[in-house]
Amino acid sequence: xxxxxxxxxxxxxxxxxxxxxxxxxxxxxxxxxxxxxxxxxxxxxxxxxxxxxxxxxxxxxxxxxxxxxxxxxxxxxxxxxxxxxxxxxxxxxxxxxxxxxxxxxxxxxxxxxxxxxxxxxxxxxxxxxxxxxxxxxxxxxxxxxxxxxxxxxxxxxxxxxxxxxxxxxxxxxxxxxxxxxxxxxxxxxxxxxxxxxxxxxxxxxxxxxxxxxxxxxxxxxxxxxxxxxxxxxxxxxxxxxxxxxxxxxxxxxxxxxxxxxxxxxxxxxxxxxxxxxxxxxxxxxxxxxxxxxxxxxxxxxxxxxxxxxxxxxxxxxxxxxxxxxxxxxxxxxxxxxxxxxxxxxxxxxxxxxxxxxxxxxxxxxxxxxxxxxxxxxxxxxxxxxxxxxxxxxxxxxxxxxxxxxxxxxxxxxxxxxxxxxxxxxxxxxxxxxxxxxxxxxxxxxxxxxxxxxxxxxxxxxxxxxxxxxxxxxxxxxxxxxxxxxxxxxxxxxxxxxxxxxxxxxxxxxxxxxxxxxxxxxxxxxxxxxxxxxxxxxxxxxxxxxxxxxxxxxxxxxxxxxxxxxxxxxxxxxxxxxxx
Numbered sequence: 001x002x003x004x005x006x007x008x009x010x011x012x013x014x015x016x017x018x019x020x021x022x023x024x025x026x027x028x029x030x031x032x033x034x035x036x037x038x039x040x041x042x043x044x045x046x047x048x049x050x051x052x053x054x055x056x057x058x059x060x061x062x063x064x065x066x067x068x069x070x071x072x073x074x075x076x077x078x079x080x081x082x083x084x085x086x087x088x089x090x091x092x093x094x095x096x097x098x099x100x101x102x103x104x105x106x107x108x109x110x111x112x113x114x115x116x117x118x119x120x121x122x123x124x125x126x127x128x129x130x131x132x133x134x135x136x137x138x139x140x141x142x143x144x145x146x147x148x149x150x151x152x153x154x155x156x157x158x159x160x161x162x163x164x165x166x167x168x169x170x171x172x173x174x175x176x177x178x179x180x181x182x183x184x185x186x187x188x189x190x191x192x193x194x195x196x197x198x199x200x201x202x203x204x205x206x207x208x209x210x211x212x213x214x215x216x217x218x219x220x221x222x223x224x225x226x227x228x229x230x231x232x233x234x235x236x237x238x239x240x241x242x243x244x245x246x247x248x249x250x251x252x253x254x255x256x257x258x259x260x261x262x263x264x265x266x267x268x269x270x271x272x273x274x275x276x277x278x279x280x281x282x283x284x285x286x287x288x289x290x291x292x293x294x295x296x297x298x299x300x301x302x303x304x305x306x307x308x309x310x311x312x313x314x315x316x317x318x319x320x321x322x323x324x325x326x327x328x329x330x331x332x333x334x335x336x337x338x339x340x341x342x343x344x345x346x347x348x349x350x351x352x353x354x355x356x357x358x359x360x361x362x363x364x365x366x367x368x369x370x371x372x373x374x375x376x377x378x379x380x381x382x383x384x385x386x387x388x389x390x391x392x393x394x395x396x397x398x399x400x401x402x403x404x405x406x407x408x409x410x411x412x413x414x415x416x417x418x419x420x421x422x423x424x425x426x427x428x429x430x431x432x433x434x435x436x437x438x439x440x441x442x443x444x445x446x447x448x449x450x451x452x453x454x455x456x457x458x459x460x461x462x463x464x465x466x467x468x469x470x471x472x473x474x475x476x477x478x479x480x481x482x483x484x485x486x487x488x489x490x491x492x493x494x495x496x497x498x499x500x501x502x503x504x505x506x507x508x509x510x511x512x513x514x515x516x517x518x519x520x521x522x523x524x525x526x527x528x529x530x531x532x533x534x535x536x537x538x539x540x541x542x543x544x545x546x547x548x549x550x551x552x553x554x555x556x557x558x559x560x561x562x563x564x565x566x567x568x569x570x571x572x573x574x575x576x577x578x579x
Contacts, residue, residue, distance in 0.1 A: 013045055017054075024058040029067035036062050036070065040077030043084055052089040055081060060096065063103045071107055079119035082126045090126060098134060105141050121216040124223065135224045139237055142216050146241075149210035154252045156203040164251055168292060170284065175251040207255055214259040221263065225270040232275065235267050239277055246284040250294065257294070261285070261301040268308035273316050279324055282309050283331050290338035299345045306332050307356045313367075314360035320367050329372060332357065333379075340383050347396040348439060354400045355443060358407040370411050377404050377415060384428065391435065399440035402429055402447025409450040410458050422462050430473040434480055441481050448474045 016039065023035040039055055047055065059081065062074035078100075082090050093100065104120045124138070157164060158179060167175040191199075221238075224230045245253045245260045253260070264285060267278055282305065288294040289302045309328065313320040321329040336353060339345050354376065361367040380400040387393035405412040416422040433444055448470050451463070459467075 009045060012042055013047060013051075016042055016045070017047075017051060021054065021058060024062065029065070029070055032062065032065060032067070033070045033073040036073035036077040040073075040080040043077075043080040046086070047084075049086075049088040049092075052081075052084065052086070053092050056089050056092055060093070060100060063100070063107070075104065075107060075119045079122040082123060101134065101138060105145070121212065121219050124216060124219045132224060132227065132230065135220055135230060136233065136237070139217060139220050139234055142213055142220065143237070143241060146210055146213035146217070149206045149213060150252070152202060152206035153210060153255065156199060156206075157252055159199070167251055167254070168294070169248045169250050170246050170288070170292060170294065171248050172292070173248070178248050178251055211256065211259065214256060218259070218262060218266070221266055225266070228270075228272050231267070231271055235271060235275060235278065238263060238267075242281075246281070246288075254294075257298065258301070261295070261298060261305065265301060265305050265308065268305055268312065272312075274309070274312050276324060279309070279326075282306070282328060283326065286331055286335040290335045299339055299342065300349055302335070303339075303346075303349045303353050306335065307353055310353075310356045310360055314364075317364075317366050320361065321372075329367070333372065333375060337379050340379060343390070343393075347392055348437065351396050351399045351403075351439060351443065354403050355439075358403040362407045370408055373404055373408060373411055374415055377401065377412075380404070381425070395432075395436050395440055398429060398436065399443040401425065402443045405429075405447035406443070406450045409454055413451070413454065413458065413460065413463060417460055422460060423466065426463070426466055426470070430469060433473055433477045438481060441477050445474055445477050445481070448477075 020035050020038050023031045026032050026035070036059060039059060059074050059078050062070050063078070065071055065074065082093070084090075100123070101120070104123070161176065161179040164179065165174065165176040169175055169178065217238075221231070221234055224234055242260050242263060244250075245257060264278070264281055268274060268282075271278065285302055285305050289296060289298060295302070310320065310332070312318075313323070313328070321327050332353070336350065339350060358369070358376075361369045380397040384394050384397040384401075387397070413422065416425050429444060429448065433441060436444060451470055452467070454463075
C-alpha cells in the first residue's frame with residue numbers, strides 16, 4: 001500500500017535488488033520461489049532499465065528450475081512484471097519470445113494448471129503484435145493443449161450419459177442416440193458419492209483449463225487481425241474444431257459455445273474477404289438460436305455475427321439474398337422474427353441489426369430489398385400492437401418502421417396506401433419522440449427526413465397534409481437529441497468542473513480585464529458600465545459549463561468593441577449577438 005510513497009520506494013527497490021535478487025541462486029527451493037513471488041509483488045516499482053533486465057533474466061531462468069513450485073511462482077511473477085509501464089522489460093525480452101512461450105507450453109504440458117494458462121494468455125496479450133511471427137505455431141500448440149483437456153471432458157460426458165440424454169443436437173436428434181444410453185437411472189447408482197465428487201472435480205479442473213486455452217487462442221487471433229493473410233491462414237486452422245460445434249459433437253462442445261461464437265464473430269468482422277467456409281457458418285449460427293434453441297441465451301453474439309455478415313456483403317457488393325445457393329436475407333429475417341418475441345433480448349441490438357440491414361442495402365442493385373420491406377413492416381407493426389404494456393418494445397418497433405421508410409420512402413408510402421393507413425402509421429412515428437432512446441431517435445430522423453425527398457407525384461394528399469407536422473417533429477427530435485447529449489456531457493463533467501471552478505474563474509476574470517483594456521484603448525468615450533439583461537443573467541446563473549459562460553462574456557465584449565469602433569456607443573450587445 002505504501003509503494004507509491006516516495007520515502008518507501010527507494011527502500012523497497014534497495015530491498016529487492018540487494019536482498020531478494022541473490023535468493024534466486026539459493027540452494028533452497030522455497031527461497032527461490034519466494035524471490036519470484038516478491039519480485040512479482042513489487043512490479044509497480046520504477047526500476048532502472050538495467051535493473052529490469054536483471055530481474056527479467058532471473059525470472060525467465062526460474063521457469064526452468066528443477067522444482068515445480070519455483071516454476072509456478074516464476075510464471076506468475078512474469079505475468080506481472082511484463083506489465084511494468086516503461087516497457088523496458090518487454091523490449092528486452094522480445095528476442096527471447098520463442099523460448100519463453102515454448103517453456104510455458106512445456107509447463108502446461110507437465111502440470112496443466114489453469115493459472116499457468118492464464119499467465120500465458122497475459123503474456124501473449126502484453127506482447128500484442130510481437131507474437132505475429134509465431135502465431136501459427138502457437139495456435140497449433142494451443143489447440144493441441146485444448147484437445148488434451150477436452151479429452152477428459154468427453155470422457156466425463158460419456159461416463160454420465162444420464163445428464164445429457166434430453167439435449168437436442170444440431171441434427172435434431174437427442175443426445176441419447178449419440179451417447180448410446182438407454183436413459184436408465186441405474187447408472188448413477190453404480191458410483192459412490194465419493195467417486196461422483198472426484199469425477200466432478202476432475203471435470204471442473206479440465207473444463208477451466210480448456211476454456212483458458214480457448215481464451216489464449218482468442219488472444220492470438222486478435223493479435224493477428226492487422227494482417228488479413230495471416231488471419232485467413234489461422235481461420236483455416238480453426239475450421240475443424242469450430243465445425244464440431246455445429247455437428248452432433250455438440251454434446252461434447254456445448255461448454256464452449258460462447259468461445260466459438262466469439263471466434264466466428266472475430267473472423268466475420270476482421271477477415272476481408274470472408275471465406276466460403278465462414279459464409280456457410282451464418283445459417284447454423286442463427287438457426288441455433290431461432291430454431292433449435294441450442295444457444296437461446298446468446299442473442300447478442302448471434303446478432304453481432306449477423307451484422308458482421310451484412311457489412312461484409314455490403315463491402316464486397318455480394319447478393320445477400322442469393323449467394324452460394326443461400327438466401328441469407330431470409331435467414332436473417334427469420335432469426336429476427338423469432339427474436340422479436342423474446343422479452344429478454346437487447347432491443348438496441350435488434351434495432352441495430354435492422355439499421356445495418358436497411359442502410360447497407362439502400363439503393364443498391366445487388367440486393368432486391370424492396371421485396372422484403374412488407375415482411376419487415378408487418379413484423380414491426382404486429383409487435384407494436386402486441387406490446388401495449390411494454391413501451392420499450394414499442395419504441396424499438398417505431399425505430400424499425402422509420403428505418404424501412406428511410407430505406408425506400410416511395411415503397412414505404414405505397415405500402416401504407418395499400419392498407420389505407422398512411423395517417424395512422426405516420427402518427428405512430430411522430431408520437432412520443434422524446435421517449436425514444438438516442439439511436440432510435442436517430443432512426444426516426446432519418447425516416448421522417450426521407451419523406452421530404454419524395455417527388456410530388458409520389459405524395460398522396462394525406463401525406464401532403466402531414467408534411468408540416470413531419471417537419472416540426474423532425475426538427476424537434478434533432479433539437480432534443482442535441483440537448484440530451486449536451487445534458488449527459490454536463491452531468492459527466494460536473495464533478496470535474498466543481499474542482500476547477502475557482503481556477504477557471506480566476507482565469508476568466510483576467511481575460512475579461514484584458515478585453516476591458518482593449519475596449520478602453522479603442523474608445524475615446526468614458527468607460528461605460530456594461531449591463532447584462534435579465535435573460536443573460538438567468539443563463540449565466542444556471543449554465544453549468546464554465547467554458548460556455550466564458551465564451552458568452554468574451555463574445556459580448558467583442559460586440560462592444562465592434563460598437564465602439566463603428567461609433568455605436570449606446571447599442572445593446574444582445575442586438576448583435578444571439579446565443
